[in-house]
Amino acid sequence: xxxxxxxxxxAHHFDTPIQQLESGKLGMWIFLSTEILLFGxxxxxxxxxxxxxxxxxxxxxxxxxxxLGAINTVILIxxxxxxxxxxxxxxxxxxxxLVVLLGVTILCACxxxxxxxxxxxxxxxxxxxxxxxxxxxxxxxxxxxxxxxxGLLPPTAxxxxxxxxxxxxxxxxxxxxxxxxHAARAEHAAMEAPKNVQxxxxxxxxxxxxxxxxxxxxxxxxxxxxLRAIRGEFGPAYYTPVxxxxxYWHVVDLIWIYLFPLLYLIH
Amino acid sequence: MSxxxxxxxxxxxxxxxxxxxxxxxxxxxxxxxxxxxxTILTVAAIKVDLGSLNLWIAMxxxxxxxxxxxxxxxxxxxxxxxxxxxxxxxLLFVMLFxxxxxxxxxxxxxxxxxxxxxGMPK
Amino acid sequence: xxxxxxxxxxxxxxxxxxxxxxxxxxxxxxxxxWLFTLDHKRIAIMYLVSILASFFLGGVSALLxxxxxxxxxxxxxxxxxxxxxxxxxxxxxxFLFIIPGIPAALGxxxxxxxxGAKDVAFPRLNLASYYLWVIGALFAVLSIVLGxxxxxxxxxxxxSTTTNSNVVLLxxxxxxxxxxxxxxxxxxxxxxxxxxxxxxxxxxMPLFLWGLYGTAILQVIATPVLAITLLLLIMERALGVGIFxxxxxxxxxxxxxxxxxxxxxxxxxMILPAMGIISEVVSVxxxxxxxxxxxxxxxxxxxxxxxxxxxxxHMFVSGQSNLAGLIFSFLTFMVAIPSxxxxxxxxxxxxxxSIWLATPxxxxxxxxxxxxxGGLTGLFLGALAVNVHLHDTYFVVAHFHYVMFGGTMxxxxxxxxxxxxKMFGRMYNERMAQITAILVFIGFxxxxxxxxxxxxxxxxxxxxxxxxxxxxxxxxxTIGSYLLGLAFVMMAVYLVRSLISGKPAPxxxxxxxxxxxxxxxxxxxxxxxxxxxxxxxxxxxxxxWDEKIGGYVKSGGTVTSGATVPTVGTAGA
Numbered sequence: 001x002x003x004x005x006x007x008x009x010x011a012h013h014f015d016t017p018i019q020q021l022e023s024g025k026l027g028m029w030i031f032l033s034t035e036i037l038l039f040g041x042x043x044x045x046x047x048x049x050x051x052x053x054x055x056x057x058x059x060x061x062x063x064x065x066x067x068l069g070a071i072n073t074v075i076l077i078x079x080x081x082x083x084x085x086x087x088x089x090x091x092x093x094x095x096x097x098l099v100v101l102l103g104v105t106i107l108c109a110c111x112x113x114x115x116x117x118x119x120x121x122x123x124x125x126x127x128x129x130x131x132x133x134x135x136x137x138x139x140x141x142x143x144x145x146x147x148x149x150x151g152l153l154p155p156t157a158x159x160x161x162x163x164x165x166x167x168x169x170x171x172x173x174x175x176x177x178x179x180x181x182h183a184a185r186a187e188h189a190a191m192e193a194p195k196n197v198q199x200x201x202x203x204x205x206x207x208x209x210x211x212x213x214x215x216x217x218x219x220x221x222x223x224x225x226x227l228r229a230i231r232g233e234f235g236p237a238y239y240t241p242v243x244x245x246x247x248y249w250h251v252v253d254l255i256w257i258y259l260f261p262l263l264y265l266i267h
Numbered sequence: 268m269s270x271x272x273x274x275x276x277x278x279x280x281x282x283x284x285x286x287x288x289x290x291x292x293x294x295x296x297x298x299x300x301x302x303x304x305x306t307i308l309t310v311a312a313i314k315v316d317l318g319s320l321n322l323w324i325a326m327x328x329x330x331x332x333x334x335x336x337x338x339x340x341x342x343x344x345x346x347x348x349x350x351x352x353x354x355x356x357x358l359l360f361v362m363l364f365x366x367x368x369x370x371x372x373x374x375x376x377x378x379x380x381x382x383x384x385x386g387m388p389k
Numbered sequence: 390x391x392x393x394x395x396x397x398x399x400x401x402x403x404x405x406x407x408x409x410x411x412x413x414x415x416x417x418x419x420x421x422x423w424l425f426t427l428d429h430k431r432i433a434i435m436y437l438v439s440i441l442a443s444f445f446l447g448g449v450s451a452l453l454x455x456x457x458x459x460x461x462x463x464x465x466x467x468x469x470x471x472x473x474x475x476x477x478x479x480x481x482x483x484f485l486f487i488i489p490g491i492p493a494a495l496g497x498x499x500x501x502x503x504x505g506a507k508d509v510a511f512p513r514l515n516l517a518s519y520y521l522w523v524i525g526a527l528f529a530v531l532s533i534v535l536g537x538x539x540x541x542x543x544x545x546x547x548x549s550t551t552t553n554s555n556v557v558l559l560x561x562x563x564x565x566x567x568x569x570x571x572x573x574x575x576x577x578x579x580x581x582x583x584x585x586x587x588x589x590x591x592x593x594m595p596l597f598l599w600g601l602y603g604t605a606i607l608q609v610i611a612t613p614v615l616a617i618t619l620l621l622l623i624m625e626r627a628l629g630v631g632i633f634x635x636x637x638x639x640x641x642x643x644x645x646x647x648x649x650x651x652x653x654x655x656x657x658x659m660i661l662p663a664m665g666i667i668s669e670v671v672s673v674x675x676x677x678x679x680x681x682x683x684x685x686x687x688x689x690x691x692x693x694x695x696x697x698x699x700x701x702x703h704m705f706v707s708g709q710s711n712l713a714g715l716i717f718s719f720l721t722f723m724v725a726i727p728s729x730x731x732x733x734x735x736x737x738x739x740x741x742x743s744i745w746l747a748t749p750x751x752x753x754x755x756x757x758x759x760x761x762x763g764g765l766t767g768l769f770l771g772a773l774a775v776n777v778h779l780h781d782t783y784f785v786v787a788h789f790h791y792v793m794f795g796g797t798m799x800x801x802x803x804x805x806x807x808x809x810x811k812m813f814g815r816m817y818n819e820r821m822a823q824i825t826a827i828l829v830f831i832g833f834x835x836x837x838x839x840x841x842x843x844x845x846x847x848x849x850x851x852x853x854x855x856x857x858x859x860x861x862x863x864x865x866x867t868i869g870s871y872l873l874g875l876a877f878v879m880m881a882v883y884l885v886r887s888l889i890s891g892k893p894a895p896x897x898x899x900x901x902x903x904x905x906x907x908x909x910x911x912x913x914x915x916x917x918x919x920x921x922x923x924x925x926x927x928x929x930x931x932x933x934w935d936e937k938i939g940g941y942v943k944s945g946g947t948v949t950s951g952a953t954v955p956t957v958g959t960a961g962a
Contacts, residue, residue, distance in 0.1 A: 013506060013510075019583055023511075023579050026350060026353070026583065029354055032354065033609065034575075037361060038614075039617075040357075040364055044369075048640065052373065070306065070310055073306050074306060081295065084298075131625075131628065131629045131631030131632075202637075206621070250336050250337070254333050257332045257336070260309075261328070267317075360697065363697065367713065370710075370712070371642075371701070372640065375642065
C-alpha cells in the first residue's frame with residue numbers, strides 16, 4: 001500500500017500524503033478550538049467578575065508589573081516569529097536553520113517562564129495570592145524590602161499612584177454630590193482597598209497558571225521536535241509534526257496576547 | 268464543506284510535494300514588526316484616559332494582533348477555509364458563553380442581599 | 390480513493406461468514422495484540438466490554454437505591470450511604486456509560502466501515518482515548534472505594550467545596566474522561582471530513598454518521614468547558630481559590646452556568662447518536678427507504694447547535710435572573726422542533742412499510758414511545774412556572790430517565806442487536822431477544838411512569854426518606870426496577886450464549902444497504918477486501934433474501950455474490 005507512494009510516513013488508512021497532512025491539520029485546528037474553549041471558561045469568570053466589580057480590578061492590577069508583562073509579551077511574540085520561521089525552514093528543507101530556530105523558540109519559552117517566576121515570587125512575598133491565601137502585607141504599609149529595592153512598590157493608599165500609572169488622583173468632591181455607581185467606586189478604589197481583592201489574584205493565578213502549563217507543554221513538544229529535527233527527520237516531503245507543533249505554539253502566544261491587556265493594562 | 272476528493276485534488280502538490288503555502292520571509296518579518304508596534308501601542312494607549320473606551324481599544328488591538336498571528340504565522344490565510352470555520356466557531360461559542368453568563372450575573376448581582384445566604388458575607 | 394488491494398488476504402465473497410477464517414478477531418492473538426491494537430474494531434470491542442462493566446456497576450447501584458426506597462426511612466441503607474449511592478449511580482451511568490456508550494463503542498466499530506475506510510483518521514489517538522477512559526474510570530472507582538462522594542453527579546458548589554467526601558478524585562476522573570470524549574469527537578469529525586469514499590457526498594452519508602458528526606461537534610465544543618469547570622472545582626478544594634465561594638467573593642451561580650454549559654449539550658451527546666441508530670434501523674426493518682433524509686440529517690445539526698442555547702433551564706430556581714430564565718425557557722421550546730421532525734420522519738418511514746418485528750425494530754418502537762413521553766414531559770419542565778413546582782421532584786427524575794434510558798439506552802440496545810452479527814459473526818437467539826426487549830419496555834415503564842405521578846404530587850428527589858403517602862408509587866417503581874434487572878440478566882445470558890454457540894451470521898442478515906454490511910461477518914482487519922463503492926445507503930429494497938446463503942444479497946445492479954434469488958425477504962431468520 002504505502003510502498004506504491006514511496007512514502008514511509010504514510011499511514012495505511014490514508015491514500016495520499018496530502019490527505020494525511022490535511023487530516024492532521026484539521027485535527028489540530030479542532031484541538032486548538034478545544035483549547036480556546038478551555039480558556040474560555042476562565043475568560044468568562046474574568047468577564048463576570050470584572051463587569052460586576054470593576055473596582056477590584058482597577059485597584060489590584062497595579063500590583064502587577066506592567067514592564068515585566070510587556071517584556072514577556074515581546075518574548076512570546078518573538079518566539080512565535082521564530083516558530084513560523086522554523087516551519088518555513090522545514091518546508092524548504094533548511095536543516096540547520098530549522099534546528100537553530102526551534103532552539104531559539106525553546107529558549108524564548110524558558111525566558112518567559114523565568115520572568116513569570118520572578119513575578120510569582122514577588123506576589124508570594126507580598127502575600128498577594130489567590131482566594132483564602134490572600135494576605136496582602138502591603139495593605140498595612142509594610143512593604144517587603146526586596147520589592148522596595150527593585151523599585152516595585154505596590155501602590156497603596158500611602159503611595160502616590162503616579163509611581164505606577166499616569167492616572168491623576170481623583171479630585172475630592174463633596175460627599176453629598178459624589179455620583180453613585182461604578183465610576184465613584186472605581187475612583188474610590190484608588191484610595192483604599194475594596195472588598196474581595198483576592199478575586200483578582202485568584203483569576204490572575206488561574207489564568208497565568210493555566211497558560212504557564214501550556215507553555216511547559218509547548219516546550220516539551222518543541223524539544224521533541226528539536227530532537228527529531230537534529231536527527232534529520234524533516235524536510236519538504238514531510239514536515240507535518242513541525243507544522244502542527246507550530247500551530248499549538250502560536251495559540252499559546254495568542255492567549256497571552258489577550259491576557260496581557262486584560263490583567264496588566266486595566267484602566 | 269466540499270467533497271474531500273475534489274479538495275485533495277484541487278490542492279495538488281506544490282512546493283515539493285507539500286500542500287501548505289510557504290510564507291515569504293518578508294511577510295513573516297513584517298508581521299513580527301507589526302506585532303511589536305502594536306504591543307507598544309497598547310501599552311501607550313492605556314496611559315490616555317478614555318474611560319470605558321480604554322478596555323475596548325485594548326481588546327481591539329489584541330484582536331488585531333491575534334488576527335495577524337492566526338492569518339500569517341498559522342497560515343490560515345493560505346489554508347483550507349474549513350479550518351478557519353472550526354476556529355471561528357470556537358470563538359463564537361466562547362462569546363456566547365461569556366455574554367450570557369455576564370448578562371445573567373449583571374441582572375441578579377444587584378438583587379443579592381448581603382448575609383442572606385449561608386456563607387455570604389454581610 | 391483509489392482501490393487498494395490487500396495481497397495478504399484472500400478476498401472472501403462479501404456474503405460469507407468469516408468465523409474460523411481470517412477476521413479481525415482471529416488475525417493476531419494474545420493479550421498484547423489487544424492492548425496495543427490500533428484497529429478501530431478491537432478498540433470498539435474493548436470499549437464495549439468496559440462500558441458494559443460500568444453499566445453493571447451503575448445498574449447494581451440503581452437496584453440498591455430502589456430497594457432502599459421500598460419503604461420510607463431506612464430500609465437497607467442510611468442517608469449518607471444513600472447519597473453516595475445516587476452519586477455513584479449518576480456519575481457512573483453518565484460519565485462512564487452513556488456518554489461514551491454509543492460513539493466510542495458502537496460508533497468506533499461502525500463509523501470507518503460505513504465510510505468504506507480502513508480505520509478512523511487517528512488510530513493512535515483512538516487508543517489513547519480508550520486508555521484515558523480507563524484511567525478516568527479508575528479514578529472514579531478509587532473515589533468510591535475510598536469512601537464515596539455525596540454531591541450528586543452535578544457537583545454543585547458550595548456543597549461540593551465543603552463536603553468531606555472524595556470530590557477531588559471523582560472530578561479528576563471526570564476531567565480525564567472528558568479528554569477521552571474530546572479525542573473521540575476529534576477523530577470522528579476528521580474521519581467524516583477526510584475519509585469519505587468516492588461518491589459519498591454529505592447527503593449520501595448514512596444518518597448514523599450525521600448523528601455521530603453532531604455528537605462530535607458537541608464533544609469538541611462543550612467538553613473543554615467541563616474540563617475547566619472541574620479544574621476550578623479541584624483548585625477550589627485544593628487551594629481555596631474562591632471563584633465559586635461566596636465567602637471569598639465568589640459566585641456559586643456561576644458554577645452552575647459553567648457546569649450546564651457543558652452538561653446540557655452533554656444530554657445531546659447522549660441522545661444524538663441514539664437517534665442516528667434509530668434512523669438506520671427503522672429504514673432497514675420497515676424494508677423501505679428512509680423518509681425525509683435531508684430533514685433528519687439537518688435536524689441533527691440543528692439540535693447540536695440549539696443544545697448550546699438552553700443550559701439555563703436547569704437553573705430556573707438557582708437564583709438566576711428572571712431575564713435569563715425567560716430567554717432560556719423560550720429557547721428550550723425550540724429544541725422540540727428538530728426532535729419532532731425526526732420522530733415524524735421515522736413514523737413516515739414506517740408508514741406502508743413491511744415492518745419486520747426483529748429485536749432491533751422492537752427497540753425502535755420502544756424508543757418512539759418512550760422518547761415521545763420523555764420529550765413531551767421535557768416541555769412541562771421547560772415552562773418557567775411549572776418548573777418551579779416540579780423542580781427537584783421525581784417528575785424530573787422520571788423525565789430524564791425517559792430520555793436517557795428510554796432514548797439513549799434503548800437506542801444503544803437497538804444498535805447492539807443490529808450490529809451484533811457484524812461484530813462477532815454470530816446470531817443471537819431471536820425469540821429470547823424479542824421477549825427480553827418487551828420485558829425491558831414493560832419493566833422500564835413500571836419503574837418510571839409512576840415517578841411522574843409521585844413527582845407531580847411533590848415527592849422530592851435525592852432523599853432516602855419520603856412521606857408515607859408516596860409508598861405505593863415507590864413500591865411499584867421498585868418492582869419495575871427488578872423486572873428491568875431480570876431483563877438485563879436474560880440479555881446477558883443469550884448474548885453470551887450467542888458468542889459461544891450462536892448460529893454463524895451471514896454478511897448481511899438484515900438486508901441493510903450501508904457499507905458495513907458489504908464485507909464478511911466478522912470483518913477482516915482492513916474491513917474490506919476491495920474498497921466498496923458507495924451508493925444510496927437506504928436503498929434497502931435492492932437487497933433480497935438469498936435462501937442458499939441465509940442472508941441478503943444485492944439484486945440487480947452490481948451483483949456482489951454468486952446466485953441471487955429475487956424473493957423479497959420480509960421473514961426473519
